[in-house]
Amino acid sequence: MILVCIFTAGNNKSYKMECKSKISTLLISIFIAVVLASSCSKSSTNNSTPAAKRTSLQMTIRDASGTYSVPTPYPLVQLFKTNTDRQNKTNPVTNLRTGNSKGVVLFDSLEAINYLFNAYTSDLTKSNATTGNQTTTLIGGQLNVISATVR
Numbered sequence: 001m002i003l004v005c006i007f008t009a010g011n012n013k014s015y016k017m018e019c020k021s022k023i024s025t026l027l028i029s030i031f032i033a034v035v036l037a038s039s040c041s042k043s044s045t046n047n048s049t050p051a052a053k054r055t056s057l058q059m060t061i062r063d064a065s066g067t068y069s070v071p072t073p074y075p076l077v078q079l080f081k082t083n084t085d086r087q088n089k090t091n092p093v094t095n096l097r098t099g100n101s102k103g104v105v106l107f108d109s110l111e112a113i114n115y116l117f118n119a120y121t122s123d124l125t126k127s128n129a130t131t132g133n134q135t136t137t138l139i140g141g142q143l144n145v146i147s148a149t150v151r
Contacts, residue, residue, distance in 0.1 A: 053141035053142065054108055054109050054110075054141070055109070055110045055111065055112050055138050055139070055140045055141060055142065055144070056106065056107060056108045056109075056110065056142070056143045056144065057079075057106070057107040057110055057115070057135065057138060057143075057144050057145075057146070058104060058105070058106050058107075058143055058144070058145045058146075059077055059099075059104070059105045059106075059107075059117070059119070059135075059146055059147070059148055060102070060103050060104050060105075060145075060146075060147045060148075061075035061077065061099060061103045061105065061119050061147075061148055061149070061150060062103060062147060062148070062149050062150075063121070063126065063149070063150060063151075064149035064150065064151045065126070065151060071102050071103025071104070072099075072103045072121050072122070072126075072150055073099075073100075073101045073102070073103060073122065074098055074099055074100070074101065074103075074122040075098070075099040075103055075105060075119055075120065075121060075122065075150070076096050076097070076098055076099075076119070076120040076121075076122065076124070077096070077097050077099065077105045077117055077118070077119045077120075078092050078094060078095070078096045078097065078117060078118050079092065079093040079094045079107060079110075079115045079116070079117050080092055080093060080115065080116045080117065080118075081093055081113070081115065081116070082116065083116050083134075085116075086116040086117065086118060086133065089118070093110070093115065094107055098122070110138060111138075112137065112138045112139060112140030112141075113137060113138065114134055114135050114136060114137045114138070115134070115135045115138070116133055116134050116135075117133055117134070117135065117148070118133065119133075119148050119150050120150065121150055126150040126151055127150055127151075128148055128149065128150050128151075133148075
């Protein structure tokens with residue numbers, strides 16, 4: 001259409017104005033099409049659903065021999081699914097994890113179940129063998145926070 005307007009316009013002024021109007025309309029249409037195309041979100045070729053939130057556990061290990069408010073620095077903790085496995089130290093759900101200086105140990109990508117655990121001081125002189133050794137049932141898709149003691 002643009003080429004037709006340019007070559008056939010000749011000296012006719014009204015035809016030239018009509019061609020300019022058509023060219024302007026065409027350019028505006030192209031501009032709008034480009035803007036709309038660039039603003040569209042690109043759909044993913046991977047139609048998978050987003051990853052579910054992970055179930056995590058944060059344990060703070062405290063020393064029961066003094067005040068319960070004192071965390072045990074660098075505790076060692078291991079999770080199990082059954083009490084038999086915990087007692088025999090077999091089939092652990094996790095490797096033995098070392099906590100930080102504030103007694104906090106983190107576990108990620110867990111099932112939303114209750115766990116049994118063995119907790120020790122960093123020098124292995126105290127454990128939770130005579131105290132509570134089971135978590136509550138974890139709530140799926142969130143960080144679950146508990147405290148435990150070693151004696």
